Amino acid sequence: MRVMKNSVYNFGAGPACLAGEVLNQIKADIPDWYDGMSVMELSHRLPVFMDLTQMIEQDLRDLLQIPEDFAVLFMHGGARSQFSAVPLNLLNKASNADYLVTGTWSDLAYTEGKKYCQAHCVATSQGNQFTQIPLKEEWTFSEISPYVHYTDNETIHGVEFHEPPNCQGKWLASDMTSNILTKPIQFDNYGVIYASAQKNLGISGITVVIVRKELLGFAHPYTPSILNYEVYQQSQSLFNTPPMFCWYVLGLVLKWTKQQGNCQALAQKCLQKSAMLYEVIDSSDFYTNPVYKPHRSRINIPFRLPNEALETLFIKEANDLGLKQLKGHKALGGCRVSLYNAMPLQGVALLVEFMKAFEKKYG
Ligand SMILES: Cc1ncc(COP(=O)(O)O)c(C=O)c1O
Structure with a gap:
C-alpha cells in the first residue's frame, strides 16, 4: 500500500509512478540504509554498495534472461546520451548507419546520429504523422552499416514494435526506454539495447545499457570516456561517482518486478491493461x-476527445478524482495514458469507468 495519498493513480509518461512497496522501502531506508547512514552518503567503493550493484545486475539478467555474451552497464545521461553513445561505440570506422524513424524519439536519435556519420533513414512514417510503422516494402538499407537503430516503443506517438524489425544481418540498436521489462526479448539480433530508468526501472538519473561483448573495444578515439562502453565494462560501471540513489532505487524496483512474475507474466498484464x-x-x-x-x-x-475544451475538462475532472497526469505530450495535445508495470489493474479499471461516465455526461 502507498504511504501517501493511496487513492492517487499516476498515469504520467515519465518520470512515472513507483509501486507503493518501493516507496515505503525508500522511506524506511532513507535515514539508515547501512551502518546508520543513508545510501546517498556512502562511498560507492564500499563492499556493501558494490555487492548491491552486482545483485542488481543479476536481477536484471534473471528478469530479461540476458545471455552471458552481453555486458550490462549502468551509465549516466539518460537515453538521449545513448543517441551519441551508440554511433560512437558501434560505428567502428564505418561511415554509415541505418535509422528507422517511427516517432519523435527515433527521429531525435537519427538527428543526433547525423553528427557522427552519414545516418541513413531506412524509412519514416512522418508523412502520416507517425501513426504506424512504415510498410516493410518501403524500407531501404545502406550497404555498409554496422547497426540499425530503432525505438521499440514510441512514448509520445504510442507506436510499438510487437516483434523486432528485420535488420538485414546488421545488429539492432534499440531504444527500449518505455517498454523494457514489459515482454521477453529475443537477444539474437541485438547489438545494444538501452533504456533510461524513469519508467519501468525506477527514477531518472541512471541508464541501463545491454551490449554484446564482441562489440566492445572499437569506440571512436574521441569518444568521451563517460560514453565509452568498454570503459564502463572495465570499471564495472564505477568509472566516476555513480548516481547511487537512482541505482539503489533501480534495485528495489527490480526486486518488486521479480515478485510480479517473469517477462511473460508482465507482458500478459500489459496486454490486459491496454x-x-x-x-x-x-x-x-x-x-x-x-x-x-x-x-x-x-x-x-494517446487519445483525443471531440474538442480541446472537453479535453481540458476531462483532465481536470480526472485529476480531481485522483487520476493524475493524463495530459498529452505538448507535440500532440489531447490526452495520454501510460501503463507501466507499477500501474495496477485497479487504476486502469477506475480510469475506464471514469471515461465511460464522462462520455455519457458530455458525449
Ligand atoms: C523512447 C524514449 N527515448 C528517449 C527518451 C529520452 O530519455 P531521457 O530523458 O532519459 O534522455 C525518452 C523519454 O521519455 C523516451 O520515452
Missing part, C-alpha cells in the same frame, strides 16, 4: 486513437 483502454476508445465515437491497430503501443496510449 486492452481495457483500447476497448473504451474503440467502442466510442467520443474518444479516438489514430494509431494503426497492429502497431499500437501497450504502454503509452
Whole structure:
C-alpha cells in the first residue's frame, strides 16, 4: 500500500509512478540504509554498495534472461546520451548507419546520429504523422552499416514494435526506454539495447545499457570516456561517482518486478491493461486513437476527445478524482495514458469507468 495519498493513480509518461512497496522501502531506508547512514552518503567503493550493484545486475539478467555474451552497464545521461553513445561505440570506422524513424524519439536519435556519420533513414512514417510503422516494402538499407537503430516503443506517438524489425544481418540498436521489462526479448539480433530508468526501472538519473561483448573495444578515439562502453565494462560501471540513489532505487524496483512474475507474466498484464483502454476508445465515437491497430503501443496510449475544451475538462475532472497526469505530450495535445508495470489493474479499471461516465455526461 502507498504511504501517501493511496487513492492517487499516476498515469504520467515519465518520470512515472513507483509501486507503493518501493516507496515505503525508500522511506524506511532513507535515514539508515547501512551502518546508520543513508545510501546517498556512502562511498560507492564500499563492499556493501558494490555487492548491491552486482545483485542488481543479476536481477536484471534473471528478469530479461540476458545471455552471458552481453555486458550490462549502468551509465549516466539518460537515453538521449545513448543517441551519441551508440554511433560512437558501434560505428567502428564505418561511415554509415541505418535509422528507422517511427516517432519523435527515433527521429531525435537519427538527428543526433547525423553528427557522427552519414545516418541513413531506412524509412519514416512522418508523412502520416507517425501513426504506424512504415510498410516493410518501403524500407531501404545502406550497404555498409554496422547497426540499425530503432525505438521499440514510441512514448509520445504510442507506436510499438510487437516483434523486432528485420535488420538485414546488421545488429539492432534499440531504444527500449518505455517498454523494457514489459515482454521477453529475443537477444539474437541485438547489438545494444538501452533504456533510461524513469519508467519501468525506477527514477531518472541512471541508464541501463545491454551490449554484446564482441562489440566492445572499437569506440571512436574521441569518444568521451563517460560514453565509452568498454570503459564502463572495465570499471564495472564505477568509472566516476555513480548516481547511487537512482541505482539503489533501480534495485528495489527490480526486486518488486521479480515478485510480479517473469517477462511473460508482465507482458500478459500489459496486454490486459491496454486492452481495457483500447476497448473504451474503440467502442466510442467520443474518444479516438489514430494509431494503426497492429502497431499500437501497450504502454503509452494517446487519445483525443471531440474538442480541446472537453479535453481540458476531462483532465481536470480526472485529476480531481485522483487520476493524475493524463495530459498529452505538448507535440500532440489531447490526452495520454501510460501503463507501466507499477500501474495496477485497479487504476486502469477506475480510469475506464471514469471515461465511460464522462462520455455519457458530455458525449
Ligand atoms: C523512447 C524514449 N527515448 C528517449 C527518451 C529520452 O530519455 P531521457 O530523458 O532519459 O534522455 C525518452 C523519454 O521519455 C523516451 O520515452
